[in-house]
Structure formats: structure tokens, C-alpha cells
Amino acid sequence: MMVDMFANTANAILIIREQQNSRYIHDCTKSFCHVTGFNQEALIGSRLLSMPDSAISELWPLIDQMCGMISDKLPESHAEMDLTAPGNMHIFAELHVKPIRYANDSYYLLTFRDRSEHKWIDDLLVKHRLELSLVLTSAGSITSMRSYHEPIPFDRQTITMQPGQKFVADSDRERVRAILNTLRSRSDAAAESLSFKLQLFEDQYLAHALIKPFFYPDGSFRCFAVCILSVETLDQSDDKPIRNMTIAMEEYGQDEMNEPSFKLRLLMLKRNMTVTKLAETTQISLTTISNIRNGKIKKPQRLTAHLIAEQLGVSPDDIWGPI
Template sequence: MPSDPKQLITLLKEPAAVCRVNNDKWELVQANRYLAELLGCKRNELLRPGGVRDFQLDDLLGDPRETMERLKAKEPVVVETAFPVGAGGTLQLEIHLSLLEEPESRVLLLASDASHAKWLQTELLRGCEQVLASGTFLPSLTVETLDIHTEEAPSPLRKKARLSVLDFLPVADQSLLQETLEALKKRGRSGEPKEVVLHTRKLRARAQKVRCCIAPFLNGSGKLVRYAFVVNRLDFLEQPEDPSVRLKMLMMEKGISATEMSRLTGLSMTTISKLRNGKIQTPRRLTSELVAAELGVRTTEIWTD
């Protein structure tokens, strides 16, 4: 590890600073651009006398002697604080401190925003048993974290696959999600969610209608860092008993018209129309198999008999 504080924090690719105790007060020695961007200020503003309002080390880090004793004893020191930013937003900062071996009595400060984690915790408690999945994804739509909540497991199962959120949606719903995200970006308020009803296939073996609650999280500079989301099941609320209704819903999800279904299956338009309006409640086996195959489902997901 470099002994020069400036060189050290320059190498770090996360919000960081180096501080020291001077005349029984905390003093900031160096800070990198990532910390300035997180807090929404310029680096020289952090380093000038008086620093940045609401980021006063004496208030944040507590009594210098006590904190230094804990660090020398190799105790973990983590500080949590709310940091107000523009447009009425607030960062939930977590600051981890560690003692540098050289130069003596200097402390490395690593900061991160835990706003998305706290939001997820609150939403998961609210959703309880109805939650199917939760996690975060980046502005590029790449999934950052994904927790699958199953009935068998009391705790969520974390998936590490680097997928796009669009991979979980049928084509018809991808544009709806993108419109929702665009509306959240235009609103520009960190932590304020928006709900959208979507369909998904990859969270379970079959398609499900879900309510997805999505919140954007911005840093102090107003830059979008990530989205957090919670997916709740809706199918337990809406299970149409009429097979004709289920058929129309599946065709709508797939974007297949009656004319297209007739062409794909080779069945007459009359037969397709009767299936859709309920005049045929129990179709022949071949008919049901042809229709179900085009929709990518089992026949029993449309006709239970």
C-alpha cells in the first residue's frame, strides 16, 4: 500500500479520503474525486478550511482520542449519517475507518451510499410473503444484484449472473419498462419509486403478472447510479377461471392476433374466434396443443379440463 496519502486515494476507485488528528480535531488531508462526486461538491471544497457543510469530520467521527484508540485496537469503526443533497434528497452514508500504518496517526476513510439498501429493506418488510424478487440494476440495465425469494427458502437466494433486466420480460413489456425508467430519470428524485405492472418468465417456470416497484438512486452530483426494485406477485389476485380469458391474456402478452394465430397453427379463423369467445370450452387435443405450442405454455395453463 502506498505510504503517500495522495497517491493512495488516487489509486482507489471508490469514494475515499485521508484524515488525521491535529490539535485534538479531525483534519482532512486528501480526498479523491469519487468522494467529491458522491457528496455533490468539488474536491478543493472538501479540502479548504471549514470543509463542506454537513460533512464536518468532528461531528461525524466523534472524539478523536476515543476513535483513534479503537482503531489502534483494531476495532471496526463504521459511521452512519444522513447527508442532505440538492433537490431535497438525502444520502444514507456509511463511512468505514481504518488506521494507516504510515504515516503515523493517519486514517483512511471509505464512504458509500447505502440509500438503496435501506429502501430495499423497508420495501421487503412491507411486501412480506408476496415478494418474488428484489435487487438492483445499473443505468445500462445490467443486473447488479438479484435475490430470488422462494417459498422453500426462508432467506433469498442471490444470483450472480450478469443479465439485462430486459432478459426477464416479453418484448411487449420491455418498452413499458423503458418508459417507466425514462419517467423516473426525468423526475430526478432519488429514492422516489414508481410502480408498473409487468409480466415475467424467468422468475418462475411459467409467466407471471407482477407488480414491480422501482426507485432510482442518484449521488450528490445528481448522477444516476443505480435502480433498486422489488417484484411482488399479482397472480394470486387475478386468476381468470374462464379459459377464453386466459387465452386472450396469453395472446395479448405474446402480441399474437387472432389472424396470426390462425396462420401459425393452421386452424381456421372460425375455430380461433370460438376459442377466444368461449363458444369452445373444451377443444380437441390437437387444437389445444397447436395453440399452446405457439404461446409457449402447457395446454393445462389454458384449459384445465
């Protein structure tokens, strides 16, 4: 089956076949079944616009719409949406559709990525001043590190190549490991406050953080999102904090909060505006909105910028500056 080509991916994959101007589910991975709550037998062969009502009913017409947008001028389409998976699990998903040719027939490949941990971090940015955020994988490695203020001389790439536990001081390592193990075994997935000694090579700091576990729809652990709220330099002689310190990675010398895509994400969060809703109200394509929000389009056309800013109650200059 076509989906065998994607057997090793962690993402949920759906293959859609187009026939007589209608689109049908041709194949899917088990991960996609876990997300939707349908088994493969119920999905394969079903017409997208004829799927039965369920908690994810809005997903099917969105996928059909994304497939219908594909053209020579628009070879791929993107969208984001909130949905409720089986077990009342709330997921913030990033959808990506592109056409594929197979045996001279027309198909579409949908990739469904769970980005809930990034949505949680973005939500926290509205409420708190964050120094640093990162994602800690199930294997313990650091990914998706972001910093938000003044830099210190540590290379981001060097840090992300190391296991996460290396950046916890020896005296705190067992305690932090026990807390993480408890969080990943809980079913409520609530965020937990944690203070620990942060070890950055030869220097130690007292870090105050919020940590939240995230899970796959089948209940298995996926990752931690870690938001560091503050960092204080420690007096090495008595382990007492002696001053506040802003921590950031070297590559982020320019304040990320001044980036238009960052401003747009925060405005959308404050207005509770999803990409799909913004696309509907502005009549701008989902792909264009997603590309602007993700920074792939740095400065949109004047009319596009005006329509987006108007829906968010600001001036285009507030997001992109003079256009």
C-alpha cells in the same frame, strides 16, 4: 496524492491525517466533494472538528469519533447515518474507517457508501409484503437480490449473472425500457408502480413492482431499486394470471425474516432508530451495533443484547432467541 490510489472507485473517499491529537483532512475524491458540497480546496487541510456549519455538520464529529475508536483491539470502525447532500438530496450512508500507514505517518481511510436504495427497500418491508427485491445498476445488471418467502428452483447466482432485460418478456421489453429511461431522466426520484411479464427461463409470470431511481449527488443516474410485491403465474395460452405464486431464490429456503439481523433492522426502522442513535443510548460502540445489524455478529453478548432490546421495547429473545 494519496487519493490517486482510489481514483477508480465509485465510493466517496476521505483521507484523514492525525497530528498532535487532532485530525485533519489530507485528501479526498471528487465523489466526496459532491456528497458534502465542499470543493477540495476548502476541505484539504481543514481540522475535522473545526469545519463550518452546513447541512452535513453532524458528519465531521462522527468521522472524528470513528477515527478515535481505532485501536489494536478495534482495527476498523463502522457507522451509518442519514444526511442531506447538496440539492436537498437525502442519503443514507454507510461509513467505514480503517488506519493506513503512509511515509511513517498515521492516516485514516474513510469510505462513504451511499446505501439509500437498501434503506428504501427496508422501509418498504415495514409497510408491504415483498416477494423479491433487487438493485439494477446503470449498466443494467442485477445485484443485491433478496427474496423473502418460499423458494422456487432457480439459482440466484445464475440470475444475477444475466442482464436485467433478459427477465422481461419480449412483448413487454420495449415498454419497460421506456419507463426506466423516463424514470432515470426525472429529477424528483419518485417511486413508480409497474406491472410487467417476468420471464424466468421457460416460464412467464405477471409481476407487480415498485421501482425507484437513485442518483449520485452530482445528479447523474446511479441505480434502480426494484421491489416485487406479487407474482402471478400466467396461462401461456392467453396471458391471464391463473394463481398467485411466491417467488424466491434457491439459496433463501430459510425465511430471511427469521434472521436476527433482519428482525433488528425492522425493529430499528419501526422505532425510527438509527445505528448512531442506538449506539448513543446504549453506550455500545458504533462498530458493534453495525456488525450486529448487518449480521456479522450473529449473537451478541448477553448484556449487549439486553441493552439493545431494551431500547427497542422488546425482549432479547424476540430478536436472538435464548442467549
